[in-house]
Amino acid sequence: MKKYVLKRVLISFLTLLAITLLLFILLQAMPGSPFNDEKLTPDQRAALDAKYGLDQPIVVQFLRYVVNMFKGDFGVSYKISKNTPISQLIESRLPISIYIGGFAVTLGAVCGLVLGIVAALKHNTGWDTLCTVISVLGVSIPSYVFALALSYSLGFKLKWFPMLYSAGEPFASSIMPSIALSLFTLASIARFTRTEMLEVLGSDYMQLAESKGMYGSKLIVRHALRNALIPIVTVLAPLIVDLMTGSLVVEKIFSIPGVGSLLVTAIQSNDYNVVIALSFIYSAMYIGIMLVVDILYGIIDPRIRLAKEGGN
Amino acid sequence: MESTENSAAVLQPDEFLPNDFELRGNTDSTHVDTNFASQNFWKEVRARFFANKGAVFSLIVIIILCLLAIFGPGMNKYSYSDQNLLEKNFAPRVPGLESLGIFDGNENMTTTTGSKLVNGYKDTGKEDVYYWFGSDVLGRDIWTRVWEGTRISMGIALCAAIIDMVIGMSYGLISGYYGGHVDSVMQRIAEIVNGIPRLVIVTLLMLVLPRGFVTIVFALMITEWIGMSRIARAEMLKLKEQEFVLASRTLGAKDFFIIFREILPNIIGQIITQLMFSIPTAIFTEAFLSFVGLGIPVPMCSLGSLISDAFNSFTTHPYQIIPPIVVLALLMLCFNMLADGLREAFDPKLKEM
Numbered sequence: 001m002k003k004y005v006l007k008r009v010l011i012s013f014l015t016l017l018a019i020t021l022l023l024f025i026l027l028q029a030m031p032g033s034p035f036n037d038e039k040l041t042p043d044q045r046a047a048l049d050a051k052y053g054l055d056q057p058i059v060v061q062f063l064r065y066v067v068n069m070f071k072g073d074f075g076v077s078y079k080i081s082k083n084t085p086i087s088q089l090i091e092s093r094l095p096i097s098i099y100i101g102g103f104a105v106t107l108g109a110v111c112g113l114v115l116g117i118v119a120a121l122k123h124n125t126g127w128d129t130l131c132t133v134i135s136v137l138g139v140s141i142p143s144y145v146f147a148l149a150l151s152y153s154l155g156f157k158l159k160w161f162p163m164l165y166s167a168g169e170p171f172a173s174s175i176m177p178s179i180a181l182s183l184f185t186l187a188s189i190a191r192f193t194r195t196e197m198l199e200v201l202g203s204d205y206m207q208l209a210e211s212k213g214m215y216g217s218k219l220i221v222r223h224a225l226r227n228a229l230i231p232i233v234t235v236l237a238p239l240i241v242d243l244m245t246g247s248l249v250v251e252k253i254f255s256i257p258g259v260g261s262l263l264v265t266a267i268q269s270n271d272y273n274v275v276i277a278l279s280f281i282y283s284a285m286y287i288g289i290m291l292v293v294d295i296l297y298g299i300i301d302p303r304i305r306l307a308k309e310g311g312n
Numbered sequence: 313m314e315s316t317e318n319s320a321a322v323l324q325p326d327e328f329l330p331n332d333f334e335l336r337g338n339t340d341s342t343h344v345d346t347n348f349a350s351q352n353f354w355k356e357v358r359a360r361f362f363a364n365k366g367a368v369f370s371l372i373v374i375i376i377l378c379l380l381a382i383f384g385p386g387m388n389k390y391s392y393s394d395q396n397l398l399e400k401n402f403a404p405r406v407p408g409l410e411s412l413g414i415f416d417g418n419e420n421m422t423t424t425t426g427s428k429l430v431n432g433y434k435d436t437g438k439e440d441v442y443y444w445f446g447s448d449v450l451g452r453d454i455w456t457r458v459w460e461g462t463r464i465s466m467g468i469a470l471c472a473a474i475i476d477m478v479i480g481m482s483y484g485l486i487s488g489y490y491g492g493h494v495d496s497v498m499q500r501i502a503e504i505v506n507g508i509p510r511l512v513i514v515t516l517l518m519l520v521l522p523r524g525f526v527t528i529v530f531a532l533m534i535t536e537w538i539g540m541s542r543i544a545r546a547e548m549l550k551l552k553e554q555e556f557v558l559a560s561r562t563l564g565a566k567d568f569f570i571i572f573r574e575i576l577p578n579i580i581g582q583i584i585t586q587l588m589f590s591i592p593t594a595i596f597t598e599a600f601l602s603f604v605g606l607g608i609p610v611p612m613c614s615l616g617s618l619i620s621d622a623f624n625s626f627t628t629h630p631y632q633i634i635p636p637i638v639v640l641a642l643l644m645l646c647f648n649m650l651a652d653g654l655r656e657a658f659d660p661k662l663k664e665m
Contacts, residue, residue: 015507140645245511268605279512286509
């Protein structure tokens with residue numbers, strides 16, 4: 001187990017380092033130098049370079065860059081809000097994004113599980129068909145199509161919820177974005193739960209449990225669901241990542257002042273520093289989630305761990 | 313001792329004589345089993361596929377959309393980049409249908425003072441002008457632009473999916489076939505590439521490279537091959553120990569012959585299915601990039617950029633955003649359903665679950 005965890009952590013760290021290298025190369029490849037003033041004499045330029053460490057060998061510069069990134073010092077924004085430290089920009093926006101993302105994951109996971117279980121228990125009935133239809137629609141149609149549809153129908157026509165995010169009523173204004181974001185999660189989890197539940201329900205130990213006289217919710221929750229849940233953990237990681245991508249567009253549609261809309265604004269106004277900082281944060285979050293899920297999966301299902309260790 | 317040596321010399325067990333074998337011929341004693349006639353694999357796949365109504369329906373929708381993408385832009389006199397500021401924001405109007413009260417160029421404008429019926433065609437005295445899907449903010453024909461956008465989105469998706477297939481397939485097959493250290497190293501590389509969020513790679517690439525068709529295909533190519541390589545590797549691991557591979561190797565086949573001529577044809581079903589799944593992903597990523605502002609440069613358009621443009625006025629002129637969204641949703645849905653159908657057709661065991 002220790003070996004497995006250690007290996008996962010090492011790979012995650014290497015990945016993050018690879019990303020940092022990529023970002024550093026990109027930063028170097030950007031045209032121009034920070035000191036473009038014509039009036040600077042070569043001496044002054046050299047002094048400035050020395051002050052900011054730009055005269056150091058490229059390896060030292062990279063190491064310093066890595067240390068800064070890992071410490072959370074991302075430099076300052078050039079365009080969006082001049083000379084504001086990026087960490088400060090992100091600090092105020094991250095909670096909103098996490099709030100909406102968490103809302104969406106919870107909503108999607110709970111509804112998806114219920115839908116999947118119902119579909120599996122009522123196999124080959126109307127419920128099953130409904131679940132299949134919802135999951136096909138949810139998986140196929142991008143979240144921003146849902147977002148636009150919700151925004152037009154519930155927001156613009158019926159005026160049930162605010163069309164744009166307002167800080168005054170965070171709950172009411174995060175309902176529509178969360179629903180739009182959650183549909184993909186909901187659909188994937190429903191589909192997966194259904195398949196897993198069907199497999200578990202047909203297994204020998206379920207028949208044994210039933211013949212022992214177990215019935216009802218106890219049978220479903222204690223015996224079926226617990227075993228069906230194991231593989232579902234694996235789909236959560238890619239789902240959370242899709243959520244991050246989706247949040248970019250959904251945040252833009254609902255004007256939510258979150259990290260996603262900051263990235264969109266930064267891309268559109270060519271604020272490279274902000275883009276790179278956010279790329280780093282997104283990657284770190286992604287890698288962190290993948291790591292947790294991998295380790296969790298190794299704990300829940302030893303076969304996976306052994307297979308991965310045996311493979312080498 | 314002497315006699316056995318003698319008989320061995322006479323018999324020469326590993327040498328065949330011309331009259332050792334005789335042609336049996338197709339006489340009465342051999343017969344073909346007609347009760348359980350062997351079925352052609354592809355025939356069975358086809359039969360299973362066409363039994364799946366959803367998949368067939370999706371295939372038909374996709375064909376119709378492809379035809380419209382090919383011929384749609386040429387079906388009226390407008391081009392995708394023609395602007396006519398005098399004819400901007402006209403609601404859809406189709407000859408014939410307009411007398412039925414739909415597609416007659418009327419739209420309800422809701423303002424703070426209430427709503428009123430507006431008809432751009434009548435108001436500007438252009439009774440003989442028809443925009444089938446309406447015209448956009450710059451007076452461009454939405455019909456032409458939607459099909460032009462579909463053409464570009466589909467083009468990007470197909471190019472990216474096919475390149476991904478070739479790269480991912482080769483990578484997975486080679487990694488799985490050789491195993492050991494080769495596999496180990498190749499899988500670690502894939503793991504690291506997979507660890508970088510797609511969103512980040514694509515965004516950064518689009519910032520550095522000039523925006524356009526090739527860049528989007530390139531960005532998609534870098535990120536999407538992993539899934540394909542996983543499938544190819546898994547299938548390779550399943551097949552490489554089988555007898556037909558051993559037989560081929562015994563007959564002197566080289567590694568590459570075994571990989572691409574012996575094993576590949578056996579997993580082509582899974583590869584095609586995965587290809588079909590990667591097309592909607594590519595369409596979605598392209599639409600996402602365009603929506604964020606990293607897509608195809610103007611005046612060209614894709615489904616994503618059309619949605620992004622129309623988004624700014626989607627409450628006042630909803631007809632501008634509906635066609636690209638419907639086409640995008642239909643494409644994604646149908647490709648997914650088609651891929652599902654193919655998967656079940658290639659692997660009928662799945663359906664029983």
